[in-house]
Amino acid sequence: MARIQLITIAINILFIAYISRLIIKGKLREEYAIVWCICTFVLILFSFWRGGLDVMSKLFGVFEPPNLVFTGFIFIILVYLLHLSVVSSKAQHSITRLTQELAILKEKMEKAEEEKHIGN
Amino acid sequence: MSKKILIIIPCYNEGNSLPLLLEQLLLLKLPYHYKMEIAVVNDCSKDDTKLVAGLYPVVLLDLLVNLGIGGAVQTGFLYAKDNGFDIAVQMDGDGQHPPAELHKLIELHEKTKVNVVIGSRFLDEGGFKSSFARRIGIRYFHWLNRILTGKSIYDTTSGFRLFDKKAIELACTKYPDEYPEPASLVIFSKAGLSVQEVPVTMKERLAGQSSIRNFASLYYCVKVTISMLFIFIRKPY
Missing domain, CATH: 1.20.5 (Single alpha-helices involved in coiled-coils or other helix-helix interfaces)
Structure with missing residues (x-):
């Protein structure tokens, strides 16, 4: 080896x-x-x-085996980056909903508290 | 039957101009059977917006994370839906939209029963008209909007708008989060809601900065164009 x-x-x-x-x-x-x-x-x-790389290169019709490595991996990395963008968009959407809901709840709570004070 | 109306004021660092606007709004006499409430949405301001708004009898929706204008306005819509408001009016916190013009939007809604009324600065003479470059952008969006929705709306970027119950319902789930004004028109049109403009006189902002600044304006155009096109090809709601 x-x-x-x-x-x-x-x-x-x-x-x-x-x-x-x-x-x-x-x-x-x-x-x-x-x-x-x-x-x-x-x-x-x-x-x-x-010998795997040479076999694969022949299979795909690539003359220089290292080019197969670069092309293949760059493509995979691009796809994965896109996936990460999707994940972060989803996370951003969730944060928006949470923030909005929290603001509304906070307002509701403060209002309830005020009413309690007036009641007393 | 009385109707409940919610004024939604999205604010980002508007501590200086907010007091005048709120005072004018609170003094406003709506000549109708309307019960008005004001909701100030504080979009994580760095100044004293929250404190200032707290001094007035308004609903204060305080966002912990800066969501941008769309997310802030949507918070107002969610509040309106939760509390059974019939009408929501979006108004900028910088004093550009004079409360005295509010009745024009309400009157048009009463008369025509359209779902969305837009206060437009181009149908009328006089008042503040904004810069040359901005007018070109606005003309471009007028053209794009006409192609996509088949309707002629001149002031697509105006943030002075009235929404009825149906529009509020839709905006609660489908409001774009950044630069929402032109894109939301495509959403409303796809959902079959009617949109109409009414001329209003706008003022130059009292303080603060526009959400659309010089350097960002190209980015603004590209982003809004992309979002309008994709909303257009999306499945109808």
């Missing part, structure tokens, strides 16, 4: 360990972790299977 293979495998294992830690500590939701787990799985696959 070549040295570079050992290094990538070691780094991958560390990466998986870190993701697991984040999930265990509740800092990362499982639904987002799926993407990261798949990514590490792909990386591990290609670190064991050295």
Whole structure:
């Protein structure tokens, strides 16, 4: 096994360990972790299977194997960024609703309190 | 039968101009069977807006997070819906919309029963007319709105508006959160609500800054255009 293979495998294992830690500590939701787990799985696959990249390049008709890596990963990253934008839009919408509801509740409570004072 | 009317005033740092506006509003005699309430929506102002508004007998809706004009006005709509108001009127907190002009909107609504009435500064002579660049933008939105809704509304960006019960209901769920004025017209038109304009005289702002400033104006045009187009192709409500 070549040295570079050992290094990538070691780094991958560390990466998986870190993701697991984040999930265990509740800092990362499982639904987002799926993407990261798949990514590490792909990386591990290609670190064991050295000829894999050439095989894949031939399959897709790419002359230079590294170009396949760049194209593929840039596309995946773009899709994931879009997904994150959707997530943040959803979060923003929820924050808006919560803020509005809170303002209305606060007003209601203050009004009730005032009436209680007048009643006394 | 008496009708309940809610004046919604979205405020962001309007502590200086708010007292005059509220005093004028509170002195206002509506010549109808209307019961008026005022809701000041404080959109997380950095100045003393909250304190100032607290001095007057108004409903104070205090937002903990800055939501922008659309989210702030929508809070007013939610309050109006919860408390069974028949009519909601949106008015800017900077003194641009004189309370004395309010009766024009109400009269048109009484007469025609349209769902949304817009106070327009272009149907009438006199009064404050805003800058040249802004007028070009307004003309562009007039054109875009006419293409998308088939209706001719001249002052699409006016924030002086009256909404009836049906419009309030819709705006509670479907009001755009940033720069909502032109885009909401497409929403109303798609929902089959009627919109009409009435000429009003507007004043130059007393203090504070417009939500549409010079540097942001191009961004404003692009963003509003995109949101109007997408609302247009969206499924009807």
